[in-house]
Amino acid sequence: MWNDFLLILDATLRISVPFVFAAMGGIFAERSGVIDFGLEGKMLGGAFVAATVAYWTQSAWWGLLGAIGIGIIFSMIHGYASISKRGNQVVSCVAINIFAMGLTVVLANAWFGMGGKTPQLSKEARFMSIELPYAEEFRNIPIFGDIYYEIISGHSILVYIAFLMVPITAWVIFKSSFGLRLRATGENPLAVDTTGISVNKTRYQALLLNGILGGMSGAYLSTAHLAFFVKDMSAGKGYIALAAMIVGKWRPYPAMFACLLFSFLFAIKDKPEVFDLLKGIVPVKLLNSFLDMSPYILTVIFLAGFVGRAVAPKAIGQPFSKEK
């Protein structure tokens, strides 16, 4: 039982990484007043580019860099459309998501001809798990040793980076002067403008960070979690991350916990024990579909604010214009 529990938590952590990266990216964008439904596209694009570049260069790090690159390109397109050209931000996001859906498969097929898949990466070309120091030695210590060995140690470097991003994001948003400008831009751009700070520049900076994190979320999927890219790999994870961000009320730590909660559902739904447990309550015929859709249903339920109302940054979705 204890062991199962540890394994589920371990899986939860692994699954949560793309959510955490994307949610932090979303926080930067939306706190600055730019809607970001485009996390899905950045995740998908990042996953494809990371797998492709890692395969060509045989280096996961170059793959990560490539993923960050495509993330930035997508977020800058979004920025140009929604900040500079004052277009509809939701439309721009959906455009990027659909564009990414097409582009990744077209390129994957043209370059590798494997039906939208990229070739399997070798060990050197992907992020492998790292054993933290003394993991074996600490194993003898009860409880702590198990937790350290099973949950904390033995992940790829990106897992640690993802969870490091949470305090960093929190610090940048709430403690740095850039974060102050960012939040003010999202709440009251006119006031920011009167102090002589450029609203648009701040929003572009926020989107830059957003693109980097969005790309990283994709790189994790294809070069750490799995060892290849496959068509539609993100499967709505970008939207779920967005929901986690909203449930977390645009705050890094609560958003992280929301990500962990969603990931927990993904982690347990495939466990046979859970199946046995629910067998008595839900008819077996329905159980599989019930478990398969549970993360999506829960996303909807949480988003509906049954756990408390979420208030978005005031100026979200509004392009800034000095004339107004």
Next chain:
Amino acid sequence: MNETQANTLVVTLVTIINLLLAFLVSGIVIWVLGEDPWFALKTMLYGAFGYDEGLGYTLYYTTNFIFTGLAFAVGFHCGLFNIGAEGQAYIGGLGVGLVCLWLESWPLWLVFPLAILASIVLGGLWGAIPGYLKAKRGSHEVVTTIMFNFIASVVMVNLLSHVLKPPQEMSPESREFSEGVWVPQMHEIFEWFGIEITQTPLNGTFFFALICLFLVWRFIWYTRWGYELRTVGTNETASVYAGISVSKNIIIAMVIGGGLAGFVGINEIMGSSHRLMLNFQAGIGFTGIAVSLIGRNHPLGILLAALLFGILYQGGAELSFEVQAIDRHMVVLIQGLVILFAGALENLFRPQIEQFVKRLAT
């Protein structure tokens, strides 16, 4: 030239230029892949128009896109961003399929309206839930409708592989409906008049789609409900002061949108495959977004844009068949670009075009 004419001209020019930009970028992608964009264009156009069969397929796809384009447009007029036509078409199609399976001994003239009703009920329900959550709980429809797409997909996979699949079959599909409830195919309809055309999946649903275009046009611009809907979409605060219920209209718009999306099932299930199967709606819902945005959310524009995407789909299939390096998903990529240029970047050259038209007018 009066102001309305000038406006129409501006809008038309903006749309055409943005479309051309989207195609230009797509051409660049094809060129980057090492293929000849000019040859690609010629192949696509030939595939879509060059012969009888191609034209039939083009119009068959057009029928689907009219439905999902309208589904998006009705929501858009109410200020909603319904990107769940994919799931609504899937579940609406389930309704169509169930009616056909249950009532297959009934005559078509009875089954057809019942199938329409079923797809409105189920597709509408699939739109109503996100609509309700948006109206009452403020959850953004983009996230909820996407989630409902995934939920729909899980529901259908399980239903088809565990419930509707005949036990001796391998593939997750229902059994074939009896021939009595098939929507007549276009070559059959033409035969009644003694005209012979090639057999394609194109069927009578095409005419139903044209009727839907007309009805939506009347509904949006010439009824009280349509007026209320547009008022909510243009200015929520003003509509509250005018005594128009925002939440009621949001839910209505989503139900109508879901029902319209469900009609894809009539074309695909009742008109062509004659059985319920996996992913018959794949990509059609998302294409509706591009169709509606290009068509400026107006039924006439949607008809033209649906035709355009029908050409892209059929031509794209021909192209990926001719040129191995170009995948069918090229169409999805083009869609993304079209939404980007015609939707999000519509202001890109707008000032210049307005200037140009102004000079033309004086």
